[in-house]
Amino acid sequence: MSVNLAIIYYSSTGTVHSLAEAAAEGAEKAGAEVRLRKAAETAPAEAIGARPEWARHLEETARVAEAVHDDLTWADAVLFGTPTRFGNPAGQLRAFIDSTGPLWFRGGLADKVYSAFTASNTAHGGQESTLLALANTFYHWGGIIVPPGYTDPVQFRTGNPYGTSHVTADGSPGEDVLQAARHQARRVVETAARLKAGRAAV
Template sequence: MSANVAVIYYSSTGTLHALAQAVVEGAWKTAASVRLRKIAETAPAEAIAGNPAWQAHLDQTADVPEATLDDLEWADAVVFGTPTRYGTPAAQLKQFIDSTGPLWHQGRLAGKVYGAFTAGSTAHGGQESTLLALGNVFYHWGGIIVPPGYTDPIQFQHGNPYGTSFIAGMGDRPGQVELEAARHQGRRTAETAARLVRSAA
């Protein structure tokens, strides 16, 4: 019995979108049912238009469905992706999380598997604290946090046991090491969720 996995991410210029797609690929390898969902953009149109890469990515991903609370209910596992903003998740993702109160109050977010991935422009710009901040949300939800840890040889190259992360620099895109680490995280998350689904059946 396979799991339902929701990969929910916010990306302004495409870095997190690339990592999210790799997480999806990893989850697919377990025969999981997977939903790729983007977080709705809330930045002012003039701010987006002032950055050609931001506008281009918004146009290129117009066909990706936006995340809803139904995606959280449907999922046995949820992996969130966000750029780091001053060591915390992006406001767009936080706004979505802040809308989950009714589900949380009814206990409908508890017992699911959760994980996260991120990217930032510098090596010490808060990537780990962003992932740990999302962990605080998962604690409140009663979630089961499944990090990648050092559970695959790729992790000894990639080096972030909390969740896949990438130093984006100036317009860089994730390379094969980061993408394979993201695939491993998706695979590990889906496999763990599937075990829980089978044990509850």
Template sequence: MVEPVNVAITYYSSTGTVHTLAQAAAEGAEKAGADVRLRKVAETAPPETVAARPEWARHLEEAAGIAEAGHDDLEWADAVLFGTPTRFGNPAGQLRTFIDSTGPLWFQGKLADKVYSAFTASNTAHGGQESTLLALANTFYHWGGIIVPLGYTDPVQFRSGNPYGTSHTAGDGPPGELALHAARYQARRVVETTTHLKAGRTA
């Protein structure tokens, strides 16, 4: 019997939008039978910058109980979903700082052959969602990862329109059922794919 898939959902969220998507992804992975670690990356912005935006400071307090991501979470995981807001068409610096710290794991081959996927949010519909997800994929290539995108494998994708990964336009308000469904489905697809890979490796 194949053991349950270990999934690390590793994300950065400043005001809570990506956090909400990450929670939905965790729900989807757990319903698919995975063992899940929901982890936020450390906040690196200066306190005065955070305090200047009440919604940013509020979310930082609300998410205080979420454990911070560590290298051990990536080693433990069979699959990793990364979540980030867009920053000028790229992942947020906070997530990049965490990813850039993983050189020792990469050098030892400990990030290879895992399944990777990603999700994002931007303030506007054309604010860099696709380029952010594609930028993360560049890292997965270097790690020797197996990338699992959404594609158009679920009817909701013909409505949400992003085959690269779940995305949400924060300027339209909090994630609605369409985006939450996409996040849950993306995580389930990751778990199912990883389960097949684990089964094949133990056959």
């Protein structure tokens, strides 16, 4: 059964964007229709301009559409991606999530499959707490949380059962991390397909 997957992410310098693209690739190979969407940039121009890689990434991803509530309504499953900010999701992604109150109030976010991925500058930079913080939102939405767990050998090499994560100090995401993102997306799509088929059979 066909699944609609929205991948909604924020990335300042490109790491999380790379993970989002890998997730989209994995989801499409699993048969999903994918919307890749970014959270709107809210940082002041002077902050962006102070980091050439940030300004460059913003320009390079100008073609990526910004997330809107319709992306959540359309989706059977949603993957959120964010860098960690002091152990929490980035403010840009939170701003989008915090705008969804009316949709939540109408029950429009319930019974969908949710999962998340992240990156931090250091190995102990709050990756797991960031993913758990996003899960708190999914609980409130009445979502069905699907983590990668240790359901593929790549998870034993990347080491995060909560969601794909990467340490940016190690450089760009390597093949193991990208494969973990593909696996996580595939698992989300396959779970959402089973749920959708089961509901259709009732």
